[in-house]
Amino acid sequence: MPSDDQKGASTPADIKKEIILRKPESQDGPRVHKLIAECKPLDENSVYCNLLQCTHFADTSVAAEMDGELVGFISGYIPPKQQNTLFVWQVAVHAKARGHGLAKRMLANLIERDESRDVQFIDTTITPDNEASWGMFRSFAYERRMPTEEFILFDSRIHFAGQHNDEHLLRIGPFNRDDA
Numbered sequence: 212m213p214s215d216d217q218k219g220a221s222t223p224a225d226i227k228k229e230i231i232l233r234k235p236e237s238q239d240g241p242r243v244h245k246l247i248a249e250c251k252p253l254d255e256n257s258v259y260c261n262l263l264q265c266t267h268f269a270d271t272s273v274a275a276e277m278d279g280e281l282v283g284f285i286s287g288y289i290p291p292k293q294q295n296t297l298f299v300w301q302v303a304v305h306a307k308a309r310g311h312g313l314a315k316r317m318l319a320n321l322i323e324r325d326e327s328r329d330v331q332f333i334d335t336t337i338t339p340d341n342e343a344s345w346g347m348f349r350s351f352a353y354e355r356r357m358p359t360e361e362f363i364l365f366d367s368r369i370h371f372a373g374q375h376n377d378e379h380l381l382r383i384g385p386f387n388r389d390d391a
Contacts, residue, residue, distance in 0.1 A: 229277050229278065230275050230276065230277045230311075231276045231277075232273055232275050232316065232320045233274055233276070234270065234272070234273065234274070235264070235265035235266075235269050235273070235274040235284070236266075236269070237262065237266050239281065239284075240261045240264075240266075241258055241261070241262075242281040243261040243264065243274075243281065243284050243286075244256075244257075245281075246281050246283075246303050247261070247284070247301065247303050249305060249306075250303040250304065250305065252340075252341060254301075254375075261286075264286040268286060268287065270324070270326040271287040271289055271321065271327070272284070272286045273285045273317045273320050273321055275308065275316075277307075280305075282304065282308035283303060283304045283308055283317055284301070284302075284303045284317075285299060285301070285303075285318065286299075286300040286301050287299045287321060288300070289326075289327075293334075295329055295331040295332060296331070296332040296333070296334050297321060297332070298333075298335065299334070299335040300335075302314050302335075302344065302347070314347045314351075315347060315351050318333070318351055319351075331384050332383065332385060332386075333348075333383040333384060334381070334382050334383075335381050336364055336365065336378035336381070337379055338377065338378060339376065339379060340376065348381055348383065357384055357386040358383075358384070359382065360381075360382050361381050361382070362379065362380055363378070363380075364378050365377065
C-alpha cells in the first residue's frame with residue numbers, strides 16, 4: 212500500500228503521458244514569454260517576438276502542455292537559404308517537467324512533422340557554459356547515431372560588443388529520415 216507521500220505522485224511514465232505536444236497558437240505568446248523568463252539562462256525576447264514565434268513559425272516550433280500549463284517550448288525555423296536545416300532558436304523546459312526527456316521529445320516531434328520532411332540537419336547555437344543544452348543536444352544526436360560538428364558562430368567581441376558570451380553553432384546531421 213502506498214504511503215501518504217506516494218499517493219498521487221506521478222511517475223516518469225505518467226508525466227510523459229500527461230504532457231501534450233502541439234503547434235503553438237497566437238494566444239501562447241505571453242505564456243511562452245513567461246516560461247522563458249523562468250528558464251534561466253535563456254535570453255528573454257519581447258512578447259511580440261514570442262507571438263511571432265507562435266504564429267509565423269508555428270510549423271517549426273512546439274508547445275508542451277501539462278494540465279493546461281505551458282511547461283515546454285521550442286522555437287525554430289527553416290532558414291530561407293538552407294531548406295534542409297531546422298534552426299532551433301530556444302529550448303525551454305519548466306523545472307516541473309525536467310528530467311523526463313521532454314526537450315528530446317519536442318525535438319523529435321519537430322523533425323517528424325511533414326513540414327520538416329526535407330530537413331537533414333538541426334542547427335542551434337549554445338553558449339559554452341550552458342551544460343544542460345550541450346548535454347541534451349549531444350544526447351539527442353548520439354541516440355540517433357547522428358554526427359555533430361561545432362564552431363564559434365557569433366564571437367562575443369565582434370558580434371556582441373562584449374555584452375554576451377560567444378555563441379557556438381552545433382550542427383547535428385545529416386540524418387537518416389527513417390531513424391528520425
